[in-house]
Amino acid sequence: MGIPGKEKMWDKEEKEHRKYDDVRIFTDKDFNNYTEDELKAFKPKHATPMLDELEKGPWPSFVSDLKREALHRHKVGQDNLLIPMEAVDDLLGVVELSYKEGETHWKHGGIVGVLGYGGGVIGRYCDQQQMFPSVAHFHTIRVNQPGAKFYNTDFLRAFCDICEYRGSGITNMHGSTGDMVMLGSTTEQLEPIFFDLTHDLGNDIGGSGSNLRTPSDCIGPGRCEFACYDTLAMCYEMTMAFQDELHRPAFPYKFKFKFDGCPNGCVAAIARSDMAFIGTWKDDIRINQEAIQAYVADKIPRDGGGMAGANWGPFNIQEEIIDRCPTGCMTWDGKKLSINNPECSRCMHCINAMPEALRVGKDTGVSILFGAKAPILEGAQMSVLTVPFMYAKHPFESQQALARKVQDWWIEEGKNRERLGELIQRMGLKTLIEVLGIPAMPQMVKEPRSNPYVFFKESEVPGGWQRDIGDYRSRHPK
Amino acid sequence: MGREEDIRQAILDYGSKGAKTKFYFKDMLAGVKKTIPDTGASEVKGVASKMIAEGILEYFSTGSSTMYGVKGRGISVEKSGDAGG
Numbered sequence: 001m002g003i004p005g006k007e008k009m010w011d012k013e014e015k016e017h018r019k020y021d022d023v024r025i026f027t028d029k030d031f032n033n034y035t036e037d038e039l040k041a042f043k044p045k046h047a048t049p050m051l052d053e054l055e056k057g058p059w060p061s062f063v064s065d066l067k068r069e070a071l072h073r074h075k076v077g078q079d080n081l082l083i084p085m086e087a088v089d090d091l092l093g094v095v096e097l098s099y100k101e102g103e104t105h106w107k108h109g110g111i112v113g114v115l116g117y118g119g120g121v122i123g124r125y126c127d128q129q130q131m132f133p134s135v136a137h138f139h140t141i142r143v144n145q146p147g148a149k150f151y152n153t154d155f156l157r158a159f160c161d162i163c164e165y166r167g168s169g170i171t172n173m174h175g176s177t178g179d180m181v182m183l184g185s186t187t188e189q190l191e192p193i194f195f196d197l198t199h200d201l202g203n204d205i206g207g208s209g210s211n212l213r214t215p216s217d218c219i220g221p222g223r224c225e226f227a228c229y230d231t232l233a234m235c236y237e238m239t240m241a242f243q244d245e246l247h248r249p250a251f252p253y254k255f256k257f258k259f260d261g262c263p264n265g266c267v268a269a270i271a272r273s274d275m276a277f278i279g280t281w282k283d284d285i286r287i288n289q290e291a292i293q294a295y296v297a298d299k300i301p302r303d304g305g306g307m308a309g310a311n312w313g314p315f316n317i318q319e320e321i322i323d324r325c326p327t328g329c330m331t332w333d334g335k336k337l338s339i340n341n342p343e344c345s346r347c348m349h350c351i352n353a354m355p356e357a358l359r360v361g362k363d364t365g366v367s368i369l370f371g372a373k374a375p376i377l378e379g380a381q382m383s384v385l386t387v388p389f390m391y392a393k394h395p396f397e398s399q400q401a402l403a404r405k406v407q408d409w410w411i412e413e414g415k416n417r418e419r420l421g422e423l424i425q426r427m428g429l430k431t432l433i434e435v436l437g438i439p440a441m442p443q444m445v446k447e448p449r450s451n452p453y454v455f456f457k458e459s460e461v462p463g464g465w466q467r468d469i470g471d472y473r474s475r476h477p478k
Numbered sequence: 479m480g481r482e483e484d485i486r487q488a489i490l491d492y493g494s495k496g497a498k499t500k501f502y503f504k505d506m507l508a509g510v511k512k513t514i515p516d517t518g519a520s521e522v523k524g525v526a527s528k529m530i531a532e533g534i535l536e537y538f539s540t541g542s543s544t545m546y547g548v549k550g551r552g553i554s555v556e557k558s559g560d561a562g563g
């Protein structure tokens with residue numbers, strides 16, 4: 001696992017993956033410890049008439065899952081669990097109360113965590129502790145997901161055992177930043193959970209608070225032919241290089257790295273990260289004209305077969321591809337497809353629709369964008385293309401250096417609880433590129449090809465801003 | 479005193495004397511810079527991290543952002559704020 005020659009300690013010591021059987025806490029019998037009839041007859045500790053309504057819809061309900069888990073914990077028994085057996089019963093109770101009153105009964109934050117770490121654990125307490133004593137302390141632990149969320153069943157089972165034994169047994173797979181989230185444990189269990197995660201799973205706690213948040217990446221070259229760089233390797237190396245930022249908070253607010261292997265953006269880097277890495281290419285889209293003919297003759301299904309049930313009728317290359325190219329840079333003469341590559345904005349439409357005929361170029365790297373965020377304090381914001389192209393070679397030192405530069409600027413200039421995107425808005429993109437030492441480029445546009453920023457200082461433009469209108473009109477009549 | 483000791487003292491002075499018992503890193507840095515103007519974020523962070531490990535300082539989380547505090551000073555649970563994230 002990991003980068004050759006850079007195996008984690010536990011890989012070196014063990015020489016092989018830790019097997020679930022080596023670290024398992026529960027037996028198979030523990031997992032199958034109730035019947036469906038018992039479930040029907042089961043009455044959780046609190047009546048939940050409002051939550052019960054949610055079980056009546058057409059989709060599986062979290063309420064049904066929680067009731068199963070509540071019964072399961074009763075059958076496992078308090079002797080085999082390290083936090084209150086009735087945690088899930090009380091959780092159902094507190095949620096019901098909140099539905100009834102339209103108010104939350106959680107308070108959060110405070111001083112919980114593992115020693116030396118300033119993130120990854122979010123303290124959560126119930127303000128109705130008399131009524132719901134088993135969730136009086138119900139902390140959330142964010143666990144750093146493996147790259148691209150690739151884990152084997154040994155890892156997943158061991159993780160679930162820890163959640164059950166030292167927590168409520170409830171997980172959120174995955175949180176919106178990508179973490180594997182353990183929902184509900186007590187302060188006393190935090191250090192043991194951390195020990196088990198690091199020693200048994202070779203894993204670590206993720207980020208929260210004013211930290212670097214757990215970096216997240218798409219599946220990239222692990223499975224995807226569109227990957228323009230090794231997202232898994234870059235995410236791993238950046239996670240390792242920025243350990244201090246991940247665990248010891250000194251940022252004005254949260255900071256996210258996300259790695260998308262191509263502009264399809266499967267981890268939504270462009271919309272959800274302060275520093276987004278998006279795979280791209282410099283050369284031409286590769287075209288296989290024979291395969292194009294096969295698509296036109298409907299011998300290969302469009303969109304990799306993804307639209308097979310959509311009743312779209314026969315494939316029409318002019319309407320579906322050429323006319324939908326957002327930059328109008330494609331032509332089809334009935335026999336041959338051509339692309340005016342300098343005008344292509346890498347939207348991926350044509351490649352997604354005809355993946356056997358069109359491929360990303362061979363001269364690949366990353367585009368780097370800054371400043372996206374979700375709408376917590378100010379409104380949602382997309383990121384701004386700042387570095388149109390950079391090669392992405394292991395161990396990604398150029399990317400690390402750029403990240404440090406921007407973080408240093410943000411630490412220096414950012415206000416408390418100001419995201420990087422808000423700082424860029426306040427100080428201007430011009431300031432950002434000056435800080436980064438990047439020249440203004442036509443590719444730095446807010447919306448592709450429509451809204452260029454003006455970057456130049458008057459002193460940089462020959463003749464400054466002054467023009468003789470008469471001279472201009474002599475060459476450009478009205 | 480050595481430089482690290484100076485920074486430790488400045489952090490402690492800032493953390494123990496102000497009205498606020500929990501403070502943002504940036505404000506602590508500004509406080510330290512008043513007595514040690516030539517220091518910077520990474521140096522102060524390094525010293526503060528050591529003081530956390532030694533149990534002199536502690537982190538205080540509001541869920542979405544993190545503050546520092548001198549251990550034992552002020553409240554230990556956040557009562558309001560934005561819910562996690």
Ligand code: SF4
Nearest residue numbers: 218224227261262266
């Ligand atoms: S972002 Fe691109 S490379 Fe990554 S998984 Fe999605 S389609 Fe593939």
Ligand code: SF4
Nearest residue numbers: 325344345347348350
């Ligand atoms: S990727 Fe998008 S912009 Fe580029 S040629 Fe294909 S459809 Fe046009």
